[in-house]
Amino acid sequence: MPAQTTLAPEILVPKLGDYLVERQIILPAQLVEALVLQKRRRESGENALLGDILVEAGVLDRRTLDQAITVQIMQLRNALQESNRSLEQKVALRTQELQIALNKLSELDRMKSNFIASISHELRTPLTHIKGYQELLLAGAMGKLTPTQEETIGIIRNASERLERLIDDLISISQISRGEAGLKISVLDIKSIVTQALTRNQAAAEKKSIQITSNVADGLPKVKGDTHKLLWVISHLLENAIKFTPNEGRVSLEVWQLDKQVQIAVKDTGIGIPSIKYEEIFEPFHQLDSSASRKYGGTGIGLTLAKQILEAHDATIQVQSQPGAGSTFKITLK
Secondary structure (H helix, E strand, C coil), X not given: CHHHHHCHHHHHHHXXXXXXXXXXXXCHHXXXXXXXXXXXXXXXXXXXXXXXXHHHCCCCCHHHHHHHHXXXXXXXXXXXXXXXXHHHHHHHHHHHHHHHHHHHHHHHHHHHHHHHHHHHHHHHHHHHHHHHHHHHHHCCCCCCCCHHHHHHHHHHHHHHHHHHHHHHHHHHHXXXXXXXXXXXXXXXXXXXXXXXXXXXXXXXXXXXXXXXXXXXXXXXXXXXXXXXXXXXXXXXXXXXXXXXXXXXXXXEEEEEEECCEEEXXXXXXXXXXXXXXXXXXXXXXXXXXXXXXXXXXXXXXXXXXXXXXXXXXXXXXXXXXXXXXXXEEEEXXX
């Protein structure tokens, strides 16, 4: 067994010597002497093997060494096989535990989506009553209102409309979470969508003296998608850009072609986002400033919903930002 006498001893040096002593094939003193000699040879640059040194010293013969090495190899192989079996069992058990945990998370996520959908639908009924009585009051059906009363009802109507948009968003996010995106696919008119999104947010920009501009390239390729939902996404990105940009700042909306894809970018000169927070902003019900006294309002589901809508279109959204230097949200439509 030449291969074993030249290779295996080098691997088994610590155990080979112990095995030979335990079996009383060699004496402890002979092992120590061989190890000292091996160390000297290696220090001089020689590749000295313990087994070869013992044979050269006449302490044991080559056959006995080969037998000892064979036993060591068999023991190592058995130990390795046992270790592999133990590892496979642990991996199988851990995989089972992870699958159970995943199933629980999926069930919790489903229950959460159903709960959100149920509560959102229940909120519609009292909101419908509130809106109905608002219109009756403003129409004078219950008597003439004073200017102050009209102004108060107007504030209530604005709050009702905001609540209605929130309910719509909650229902949408619960539907998409359950795989019910309900997209109405058609050929998109990108320019029309951009124009509508800008119109929706123009008043908010003017209120903060924010300059809002657009640059839409000509000859854009045809893109298919849900016009209403993509309009919501772009409008929401503009709304966020305006909200997080200080007075007299700038917001721009750019659309161009890259290869056969359409790129849409919403840029602002706002407060910016730390790079380590890029993923967090797309988490549901999450805001970077979660304190009770936070400056900027919102529920933290807008970007989550935007990302889910885009993923349902096989589209992507990316963010580039730096604190104090503004943000850029870029959409890629295929």
